[in-house]
Amino acid sequence: MTWAVLSLLLAGAGVTAAISVVSVIGGLLLGIAICGASLARSRALRGCAAVYVSFFRGVPLLVQLLLLYHALPRLGLDLPGIAAAVLGLTLCTAAYQAETLRGGFVNVPAGLIEAGRIVGMTARQIMLRVRAPIALRLTLPAVVNEAILILKASSLVSVVGVADLTRTAQNIASSNYRPIETFAAAGALYLLLNIVVGGAGAGLGRMVGRGR
Amino acid sequence: MNLELIRASIPEIIDGLGFTLLMWLPGSALALALGLLVAILRHYGGPALDRGLQALLGVLRGTPFLVQIFLLYYGGPFIGWDFDAPTAGLLGLSVYGAAYFAEIIRGGLAAVPRGHVEAAACVGMTRAQTLRRVLLPEMALLILPSTINMLIVLMKETAVLSIITVPELTAVITGIGSLHFAYAEAAFMLAVCYWGLTEATGLLGRGLERRLQRFRLA
Amino acid sequence: MAGFGRRGFVALAGSAALGGPAALSAGAARAAEDVLARVKAAGVLRVGTETQFAPFDFLDNGKAAGLNYDLFAELGRDMGLRIEFVALPWESVLPGLDSGKFDMVSGPATITKARMERYRFTPPIAEATCALLKKAGDTTLNRPEDMAGKAIGSGKATSQLEQLKKFSATLSPPATVREYVDFSQAYADLAAGRIVGVANSLPNIAYVAAQRPETFALMATPFGEKSYFGYIGRKDAEYAGLMDAVDGAVLKMRSDGRLTALQQKWFKTTFETPERVASPAV
Numbered sequence: 268m269t270w271a272v273l274s275l276l277l278a279g280a281g282v283t284a285a286i287s288v289v290s291v292i293g294g295l296l297l298g299i300a301i302c303g304a305s306l307a308r309s310r311a312l313r314g315c316a317a318v319y320v321s322f323f324r325g326v327p328l329l330v331q332l333l334l335l336y337h338a339l340p341r342l343g344l345d346l347p348g349i350a351a352a353v354l355g356l357t358l359c360t361a362a363y364q365a366e367t368l369r370g371g372f373v374n375v376p377a378g379l380i381e382a383g384r385i386v387g388m389t390a391r392q393i394m395l396r397v398r399a400p401i402a403l404r405l406t407l408p409a410v411v412n413e414a415i416l417i418l419k420a421s422s423l424v425s426v427v428g429v430a431d432l433t434r435t436a437q438n439i440a441s442s443n444y445r446p447i448e449t450f451a452a453a454g455a456l457y458l459l460l461n462i463v464v465g466g467a468g469a470g471l472g473r474m475v476g477r478g479r
Numbered sequence: 480m481n482l483e484l485i486r487a488s489i490p491e492i493i494d495g496l497g498f499t500l501l502m503w504l505p506g507s508a509l510a511l512a513l514g515l516l517v518a519i520l521r522h523y524g525g526p527a528l529d530r531g532l533q534a535l536l537g538v539l540r541g542t543p544f545l546v547q548i549f550l551l552y553y554g555g556p557f558i559g560w561d562f563d564a565p566t567a568g569l570l571g572l573s574v575y576g577a578a579y580f581a582e583i584i585r586g587g588l589a590a591v592p593r594g595h596v597e598a599a600a601c602v603g604m605t606r607a608q609t610l611r612r613v614l615l616p617e618m619a620l621l622i623l624p625s626t627i628n629m630l631i632v633l634m635k636e637t638a639v640l641s642i643i644t645v646p647e648l649t650a651v652i653t654g655i656g657s658l659h660f661a662y663a664e665a666a667f668m669l670a671v672c673y674w675g676l677t678e679a680t681g682l683l684g685r686g687l688e689r690r691l692q693r694f695r696l697a
Numbered sequence: 698m699a700g701f702g703r704r705g706f707v708a709l710a711g712s713a714a715l716g717g718p719a720a721l722s723a724g725a726a727r728a729a730e731d732v733l734a735r736v737k738a739a740g741v742l743r744v745g746t747e748t749q750f751a752p753f754d755f756l757d758n759g760k761a762a763g764l765n766y767d768l769f770a771e772l773g774r775d776m777g778l779r780i781e782f783v784a785l786p787w788e789s790v791l792p793g794l795d796s797g798k799f800d801m802v803s804g805p806a807t808i809t810k811a812r813m814e815r816y817r818f819t820p821p822i823a824e825a826t827c828a829l830l831k832k833a834g835d836t837t838l839n840r841p842e843d844m845a846g847k848a849i850g851s852g853k854a855t856s857q858l859e860q861l862k863k864f865s866a867t868l869s870p871p872a873t874v875r876e877y878v879d880f881s882q883a884y885a886d887l888a889a890g891r892i893v894g895v896a897n898s899l900p901n902i903a904y905v906a907a908q909r910p911e912t913f914a915l916m917a918t919p920f921g922e923k924s925y926f927g928y929i930g931r932k933d934a935e936y937a938g939l940m941d942a943v944d945g946a947v948l949k950m951r952s953d954g955r956l957t958a959l960q961q962k963w964f965k966t967t968f969e970t971p972e973r974v975a976s977p978a979v
Contacts, residue, residue, distance in 0.1 A: 271758045278759075325674035327635060327649075330666050333789070337662070337796045345797075348785075370624070416632070419543040428785040433545070437786075437881070438756045441749035444909045446885050447554045454546035461541035553882070556889040641878050650853075650878060653788070657854050660815050662792045 279435030290356035298364030323362035352424035371402035411468030495651030506572035514580025539578035627684030733938035821925030841920035860921030
């Protein structure tokens with residue numbers, strides 16, 4: 268493993284990290300909106316949320332990416348590969364994160380909501396000051412897990428031409444014909460990225476845990 | 480959309496589906512068993528074993544399944560592990576899944592109220608009895624939703640096995656798409672098959688949850 | 698992630714994703730304008746490529762290299778165009794051509810009857826006839842006939858796989874043919890010892906053997922039908938002008954010796970290629 272090869276893999280790891288971070292954060296925001304819809308009083312909204320979650324969890328991410336990249340131009344929307352990649356990952360992870368968040372909201376102890384009402388909080392205040400913070404704290408470990416899954420699933424974005432860690436490793440292996448060493452090195456870099464994500468998650472957990 | 484091609488492909492797709500199920504269901508069962516074993520070892524095995532297993536699980540969860548299966552199948556023979564493709568697929572999926580199930584089960588065991596364990600001790604249950612009659616059944620209820628989720632994740636991971644020549648669903652359908660330049664049809668068939676499997680699994684999980692609900696302790 | 702074959706057109710999604718064959722001409726607006734005129738006006742020819750097909754197209758320490766790059770550089774000079782490469786994995790390249798992400802594909806792919814029904818090929822740029830990659834030091838594989846009864850691999854849905862199957866059927870006992878989604882995996886399995894040979898086009902495996910002489914060796918005697926590599930474009934009427942111009946540029950390089958020089962540079966050998974393959978043998 269020469270320095271030249273390693274620095275190529277590092278650059279690929281940077282791309283993987285960047286698209287994953289953007290997608291997980293975007294997916295969290297979108298996930299909050301979908302979670303809101305799934306907890307709404309309106310039946311239509313709940314139905315939309317359910318269909319969204321079912322579609323984006325059920326249809327393989329590979330197919331979603333290919334549709335975004337190859338089919339959208341026919342509707343007049345020609346996304347560059349990197350945009351299709353981030354959009355695909357965001358839409359997909361939003362479905363998972365919405366479900367996780369919903370679980371968190373459902374599990375906020377009823378007593379706390381009751382207590383909020385007794386001290387005279389409005390429904391809005393209860394949502395912002397009681398339910399949302401507790402739900403976020405309850406779901407943080409699951410969100411960190413999701414971030415790690417997305418980091419690994421992002422290897423699929425090579426299909427829309429993004430030179431991420433996996434694609435870079437494949438590029439290298441298909442000209443040096445040393446796939447074992449190359450993939451082992453790529454695996455080590457994925458592990459490193461995930462250790463960083465796990466560490467950041469643990470730090471975040473301590474931070475939000477302080478308000479307990 | 481060439482419906483005739485899709486209709487004509489059904490027998491081939493069923494073969495591929497067979498391989499996907501053959502990898503997924505036994506692989507998941509093995510993963511669950513192995514995960515349970517690891518979780519129990521971590522629960523009772525002392526801090527050194529706990530830390531060792533934790534590091535191993537971290538590596539398995541922190542690297543893509545694709546990398547693991549590639550190294551196992553193509554790298555294995557260099558250290559004397561010469562598995563055929565389905566065996567390597569089953570083994571790889573079991574070990575990868577076990578790393579996740581071990582964590583899910585550990586969380587489930589930790590979430591069983593301490594009072595229940597103490598109560599079991601009070602009525603004179605041994606440690607093994609407490610595990611079998613209190614910890615495991617209560618844990619099973621708690622982890623059911625995340626277990627179903629993990630089953631769906633593992634089902635989708637089986638698509639990776641095409642890289643070690645297992646003729647599973649994704650390999651078969653993309654093969655049909657390429658042979659007939661029918662990319663749209665292939666995408667459609669992939670979407671329908673995996674969406675169907677996911678929904679069926681989710682439905683099964685929700686049904687199971689409802690049936691087990693009556694056992695849930697307050 | 699899924700691996701798919703590459704010379705085999707193992708591709709999915711995209712092309713007709715939102716409607717059958719009608720969608721082949723990407724978008725009504727684009728269908729009307731002549732592609733050559735558009736390319737000339739922009740001064741840029743967009744070319745789809747995959748960067749994983751040495752020695753035609755690969756990354757050498759992160760930099761694009763190979764016969765394709767050199768050839769398209771010459772082609773761009775002749776046609777007065779800047780070449781812009783769009784790198785995608787092979788399974789996404791043809792759907793990308795169909796959906797208009799680029800104007801043509803610097804493949805190359807083996808010119809076959811089935812592919813010619815769907816796509817237009819440039820004049821051939823090299824031979825694609827099958828040869829065999831074996832393990833270094835293997836003294837039992839010296840002629841194609843020695844494959845009898847042995848485990849040989851090739852890429853799923855490739856023309857080379859078809860040739861291997863056909864040739865193997867003439868042997869007694871026939872070879873055991875193993876199919877891989879990608880030639881990289883076939884090479885890996887040859888190194889791992891599960892198969893004793895990989896059937897692929899001569900230029901490709903000659904390069905593999907030269908890169909890793911300690912692991913692989915070449916059994917260079919070709920077998921099966923003679924076949925050729927060409928670049929891929931679309932058959933639609935608005936692409937005819939562009940593809941005619943590209944054909945002219947390739948033929949010019951063929952006649953003035955530049956093509957032969959490029960073959961010598963990247964294959965260390967040269968091929969006698971015809972001006973056009975009208976009815977391929979494969």
